[in-house]
Amino acid sequence: MKQILLIEDDVTFSTIISSFLKKKGFEVKAVSGIQKGLEELKNERFDLLLLDYRLPDGNGLELIREMGGEIPFTPTIIITGFNDVRTAVKSIQSGAFEYIIKPVNPDELMMVIQAALRKKIEVRKPEPSVSQSIIQGESKVSKKLYEHVKLVAPTELSVMIIGESGTGKEHIARSIHDQSNRAGQPFVAVDCGVLSKDLAGSELFGHVKGAFTGALTDKKGLMEEANGGTLFLDEIGNLSYDVQVKLLRVIQERIIQPLGSSKTIPVDIRLITATNENLMQKVEEGDFREDIYHRINGFKIQMPPLRERGTDLDLFIAHFIQMANSELNREVQLVSPEALATLKRYDWPGNLRELKNVINRMVLLSTSTLIGPELIPDEMLFALRQQEQETDLKQTQESTEREMIIQVLEQTRYNKSKAARLLNIDRKTLYNKMEKYEIDG
Ligand SMILES: Nc1ncnc2c1ncn2[C@@H]1O[C@H](COP(=O)(O)OP(=O)(O)OP(=O)(O)O)[C@@H](O)[C@H]1O
Numbered sequence: 227m228k229q230i231l232l233i234e235d236d237v238t239f240s241t242i243i244s245s246f247l248k249k250k251g252f253e254v255k256a257v258s259g260i261q262k263g264l265e266e267l268k269n270e271r272f273d274l275l276l277l278d279y280r281l282p283d284g285n286g287l288e289l290i291r292e293m294g295g296e297i298p299f300t301p302t303i304i305i306t307g308f309n310d311v312r313t314a315v316k317s318i319q320s321g322a323f324e325y326i327i328k329p330v331n332p333d334e335l336m337m338v339i340q341a342a343l344r345k346k347i348e349v350r351k352p353e354p355s356v357s358q359s360i361i362q363g364e365s366k367v368s369k370k371l372y373e374h375v376k377l378v379a380p381t382e383l384s385v386m387i388i389g390e391s392g393t394g395k396e397h398i399a400r401s402i403h404d405q406s407n408r409a410g411q412p413f414v415a416v417d418c419g420v421l422s423k424d425l426a427g428s429e430l431f432g433h434v435k436g437a438f439t440g441a442l443t444d445k446k447g448l449m450e451e452a453n454g455g456t457l458f459l460d461e462i463g464n465l466s467y468d469v470q471v472k473l474l475r476v477i478q479e480r481i482i483q484p485l486g487s488s489k490t491i492p493v494d495i496r497l498i499t500a501t502n503e504n505l506m507q508k509v510e511e512g513d514f515r516e517d518i519y520h521r522i523n524g525f526k527i528q529m530p531p532l533r534e535r536g537t538d539l540d541l542f543i544a545h546f547i548q549m550a551n552s553e554l555n556r557e558v559q560l561v562s563p564e565a566l567a568t569l570k571r572y573d574w575p576g577n578l579r580e581l582k583n584v585i586n587r588m589v590l591l592s593t594s595t596l597i598g599p600e601l602i603p604d605e606m607l608f609a610l611r612q613q614e615q616e617t618d619l620k621q622t623q624e625s626t627e628r629e630m631i632i633q634v635l636e637q638t639r640y641n642k643s644k645a646a647r648l649l650n651i652d653r654k655t656l657y658n659k660m661e662k663y664e665i666d667g
Contacts, residue, residue: 228343229270232256233263233289234278234305238360239328243276245638246332247339260284264292270299274342275320290322301342303331329604334587336348337554351634360397361545363538367381367530371398378525379405384477386522387500389529392579395500397458397658403456408496411455414448419461426469428485433500437486449482453493462499462522463508470515477521498521532574532581539570539581547597550589559595561588568602627664640667 230247232238235258244254257263260283267275279286286304293299304325323342326335362372378385379402387395396415403413421429427436432447449457459465465473476482477497481490499522508514511640532539543566547558561569565588573579588601631649636646645654662667 227251228254228273228340229253229255230274231266231270231272231300232278233259233281233286234276235281236278237260238511240310242526243330243335243528246335248465258282260289261287265301267293274339275302276339277302277304279304286322299422302343303338327603331591332586333590337586337590349455359545359549361541363535363537363541365530365536367374367535368538371399371527371530374525374527375401376404378527380407381525382496383524384497384522385527386505387498387524387527388505389500389502389527390531390575390577391502392577393529393531394578395502395529396458398529399456399458399498399500402498403458403496404455408455412452413456413458414452415458415460415470416448416475417460418464420467423466426466427472430469431472431482432484434484435485437484441486444484447482447484449476449493449495450484452495454499455566456496459497459499461501462608463501463503463505463514463637467515470518474515474521475519477518506594532577542581543569544576546585547589549582550586550665554586554590555590556592557595558589558597561597562599564599565602566601568607568610571614572606573613614651624663627659628652628665631659631663632665635665635667642667 228251230252232240232243232247232254234243234256237258240256240258244256246630247254255266255270257266259281263275263277266272277286277289286302286306290302293302302322304322306325307328324338326338362368375398385402387398387401389395394591395442399415400413403409416430418426427433428441428445428447430447430449433441434444472483476493478493480493480495482493483490505514505519509516509519532542537541543561545558550556551558556634569581569584576583584606585601587603588597590597591601633646634645634648635642638648642653642656646653649656651659659665
């Protein structure tokens with residue numbers, strides 16, 4: 227029987243979920259806070275963790291970050307209120323499998339739990355399945371993206387893929403490999419976000435028997451497995467400083483040294499890395515080595531966020547509906563014009579992954595071949611209202627600022643120095659603002 231640990235401080239909700247899951251044949255242990263949860267995870271092995279995001283003694287993200295060292299990483303689903311969706315997206319970057327939004331729909335919960343249990347958490351990402359079909363999109367930014375892929379693929383340049391979470395960085399890394407001269411060789415994708423600090427060295431470089439307690443046999447590292455092919459290091463910013471030092475040696479000398487071994491092994495690897503953060507800032511703060519940064523940055527690919535892919539959104543919606551239909555055995559045809567208009571107004575912080583999830587959910591809940599506006603998730607409507615209020619506020623602020631600048635300029639007969647002084651800004655800022663607001667001077 228699969229064991230689930232539920233960390234949730236809302237007693238009523240916890241009881242409802244526990245009894246629902248027990249009825250579905252799971253063994254459930256429920257606790258109400260991070261500390262208690264960590265104790266349970268230390269003492270027992272669970273198949274799945276259901277984790278409320280906001281807890282009295284911290285948030286779910288903190289607990290996820292604790293896992294991986296002493297505590298083995300357990301597949302995790304974050305349960306969150308819709309105010310925290312954007313933060314929940316971050317939990318995916320830190321290794322959580324999925325997030326689900328309150329009020330929890332039982333069918334959806336079961337679907338996510340089953341998918342999480344099927345997917346064993348591994349640092350090595352699984353090979354893409356046939357159902358993971360891909361489309362390229364037809365917008366200008368998409369065309370440019372795939373042109374860059376085509377150009378860089380046959381070279382030996384290291385590629386750094388930069389982009390928000392869920393924009394398709396891993397997919398692009400695979401495309402580069404598939405179009406390269408190494409296509410027939412291995413493609414090894416490593417998620418540095420779930421690499422535990424203690425085991426990262428041995429996972430990447432391998433170890434020999436007896437290298438540390440628990441090293442019962444020799445183990446080949448992922449770098450050696452990638453020999454001759456491509457190594458994709460996702461979320462490279464998460465590598466510890468120690469591992470960064472060893473990685474530099476691989477890049478410079480093209481050799482690896484398994485832990486506990488005195489021998490070195492020559493390797494021939496093309497490196498592709500991905501990051502969703504500003505790695506240069508990490509360099510400036512001393513958290514990421516500058517020498518590595520420059521070596522992995524042979525060619526930069528910037529992933530366009532979904533909100534900037536224009537009409538590609540329609541293509542992705544149609545594509546994900548077809549995928550959801552075949553996965554869930556449904557026959558949904560399309561999204562109603564009203565629902566589509568809402569999907570288009572949203573800014574998609576979780577990008578393609580979020581769109582895929584939303585479509586899956588709507589297809590699952592749809593009772594006809596048309597997805598109507600009532601199926602748009604509440605959290606999206608809420609986020610949309612917030613998004614639009616922020617835009618309104620910004621527009622009001624900007625128009626007030628514009629009027630004020632014009633007024634002061636008229637008062638000073640367009641003497642920029644005087645106007646800038648009165649506005650308490652420097653002349654350069656004044657010129658910039660005049661340009662931005664199209665004020666003739
Ligand atoms: N061009 C595409 N066509 C269809 N589906 C796509 C495409 N690109 C990405 N996806 C889907 O979107 C989801 C996110 O993609 P992927 O894992 O490549 O993103 P990522 O940027 O690497 O995410 P993260 O930052 O979380 O590592 C996956 O389910 C993937 O199958």
